[in-house]
Amino acid sequence: MNVHSIRFRLVAWYAGLLTVIFMIICALLFLDLRRFLEHELRQRQFRRAHQVATTLVAHIPQISEDTVARQVKDWYEPEANDRFIRIIRQDGTLVYRSQTPGDGSFDASEVPLLPAHIPAEFSQVLKLSDGKTLLLASLSVPVNKTSYRVEFGELLDPVETMLDHVFLQLTLAFPVAILIIAFGGYLLVTRALRPVERIAHAAEQITQHNLKERLPIAHTGDELERLSASLNRMITRLDDAFQQTNRFLADASHELRTPLTVLCGELEEFTTDDRLEVALRERTASLLEEALRLSKIVEQLFLLSRLDAGEAKAEWSQFDLADLVRTTAEQMSLLAEDKEIAISGEAPERVMIEGDRARLKQVVVNLLDNAIKYTRKRGAIKWAVHNKNSHAVLEISDTGIGIPADAVPHIFERFYRVDTVRSGDAESAGLGLSIVKSICVAHDASIEVKSSLGQGSVFSISLPAANAAASAPDKKPGAQPQHE
Numbered sequence: 502m503n504v505h506s507i508r509f510r511l512v513a514w515y516a517g518l519l520t521v522i523f524m525i526i527c528a529l530l531f532l533d534l535r536r537f538l539e540h541e542l543r544q545r546q547f548r549r550a551h552q553v554a555t556t557l558v559a560h561i562p563q564i565s566e567d568t569v570a571r572q573v574k575d576w577y578e579p580e581a582n583d584r585f586i587r588i589i590r591q592d593g594t595l596v597y598r599s600q601t602p603g604d605g606s607f608d609a610s611e612v613p614l615l616p617a618h619i620p621a622e623f624s625q626v627l628k629l630s631d632g633k634t635l636l637l638a639s640l641s642v643p644v645n646k647t648s649y650r651v652e653f654g655e656l657l658d659p660v661e662t663m664l665d666h667v668f669l670q671l672t673l674a675f676p677v678a679i680l681i682i683a684f685g686g687y688l689l690v691t692r693a694l695r696p697v698e699r700i701a702h703a704a705e706q707i708t709q710h711n712l713k714e715r716l717p718i719a720h721t722g723d724e725l726e727r728l729s730a731s732l733n734r735m736i737t738r739l740d741d742a743f744q745q746t747n748r749f750l751a752d753a754s755h756e757l758r759t760p761l762t763v764l765c766g767e768l769e770e771f772t773t774d775d776r777l778e779v780a781l782r783e784r785t786a787s788l789l790e791e792a793l794r795l796s797k798i799v800e801q802l803f804l805l806s807r808l809d810a811g812e813a814k815a816e817w818s819q820f821d822l823a824d825l826v827r828t829t830a831e832q833m834s835l836l837a838e839d840k841e842i843a844i845s846g847e848a849p850e851r852v853m854i855e856g857d858r859a860r861l862k863q864v865v866v867n868l869l870d871n872a873i874k875y876t877r878k879r880g881a882i883k884w885a886v887h888n889k890n891s892h893a894v895l896e897i898s899d900t901g902i903g904i905p906a907d908a909v910p911h912i913f914e915r916f917y918r919v920d921t922v923r924s925g926d927a928e929s930a931g932l933g934l935s936i937v938k939s940i941c942v943a944h945d946a947s948i949e950v951k952s953s954l955g956q957g958s959v960f961s962i963s964l965p966a967a968n969a970a971a972s973a974p975d976k977k978p979g980a981q982p983q984h985e
């Protein structure tokens with residue numbers, strides 16, 4: 502679980518906040534319940550004390566203290582009902598005190614006397630020696646010139662037991678409630694964030710090659726609608742800027758092609774003109790070399806601009822990739838022979854694909870050209886074409902100088918060269934693999950590189966096979982260089 506995700510943080514905050522609120526509410530409820538139960542018990546004791554005071558104690562001059570004591574015992578049966586009753590004179594001497602209850606829940610003789618100077622109506626929670634608590638309500642009854650105190654008491658234990666029970670229930674229900682809340686919160690947040698995931702997924706798919714696509718907009722009128730609309734406007738601006746750059750590249754390279762061709766032609770004529778001095782012809786030849794290099798770069802830039810404009814699919818057809826690679830390798834073996842490099846290949850079956858044959862030939866030429874360029878004398882180059890999981894796979898490996906690990910992620914960038922010394926070919930401009938990548942992207946193909954410095958490199962391209970290509974979703978995987 503990603504603890505930094507918005508989902509986790511929202512759920513954690515939500516569950517945490519509700520936990521605190523719940524705890525406060527439960528604590529307040531618990532304290533209020535305790536206060537209410539104690540208040541009820543106290544009021545009950547006072548009601549009984551009032552009853553005894555008005556019906557019996559107030560009439561002591563007429564009916565005698567003994568009669569009062571007897572009546573109280575008969576009416577309330579304190580021993581049977583687990584109650585404590587005490588009637589005392591003003592000087593603290595006893596008129597009546599109930600006995601220890603039948604169930605022995607407390608010792609009546611242990612209940613201490615209340616202080617002498619207390620209000621007429623007074624109650625106190627007394628702690629008994631066995632740890633039990635007794636709530637005692639005391640009522641002062643003036644009779645003639647003297648006064649009596651009528652005291653009723655009951656153990657608080659049933660209240661405590663009930664509170665303990667409520668506490669236990671809350672403690673058990675609490676984690677369950679929090680779990681339900683957290684799960685509910687998780688579902689809610691997941692639901693709320695689903696459009697964000699859709700936007701992120703759609704944004705991931707947008708590259709320089711499909712800048713015409715836009716993010717889905719859910720017309721909910723909320724922040725997410727605004728976000729996707731803003732992102733779409735940003736993509737439109739990027740598309741405009743990208744197209745402008747492309748147009749500039751296409752126009753510039755197009756404008757340069759003709760004068761460069763004329764220049765190369767003229768220079769070539771000079772190099773073969775016997776009327777010119779040998780030294781001058783030699784200098785012209787080196788100028789021609791530079792002009793040809795310039796012309797090649799311009800051609801490559803022109804090709805890239807056309808690929809960027811989506812012209813890689815000009816001549817779409819179905820053909821055998823194995824056949825294409827075989828014939829191209831044969832044509833290029835002449836180049837390899839100069840360096841005594843052996844090109845061998847295997848294609849055990851027909852590997853049908855759909856695509857622009859000329860463009861894909863360019864891919865094979867560029868890869869083989871690099872393999873020859875970066876392999877030392879008497880090295881070996883192997884190619885293989887086969888079907889794999891409804892894909893056509895082309896692999897070109899060499900025993901060349903390899904590519905340094907830190908350079909691998911950059912080799913598909915335009916004008917990127919590891920170094921000029923390696924190839925010994927000053928003509929290389931670092932555009933060959935950019936062209937390969939653009940053509941691959943246009944064909945929904947992925948390209949991977951595995952290379953070990955000093956041991957060689959393997960370039961693998963995976964294209965949708967002919968049937969799969971027809972039904973393949975319109976995705977555009979890019980190049981994924983790797984290094985071993």
Ligand code: ADP
Nearest residue numbers: 871872875903912918919929930931932933934
């Ligand atoms: P270039 O035209 O300079 O070869 P590329 O775009 O074709 O440009 O290649 C970019 C860089 O990748 C090259 O400068 C080279 O160092 C490296 N490279 C490409 N292919 C190979 C290979 N088969 N072996 C070693 N290095 C390679």
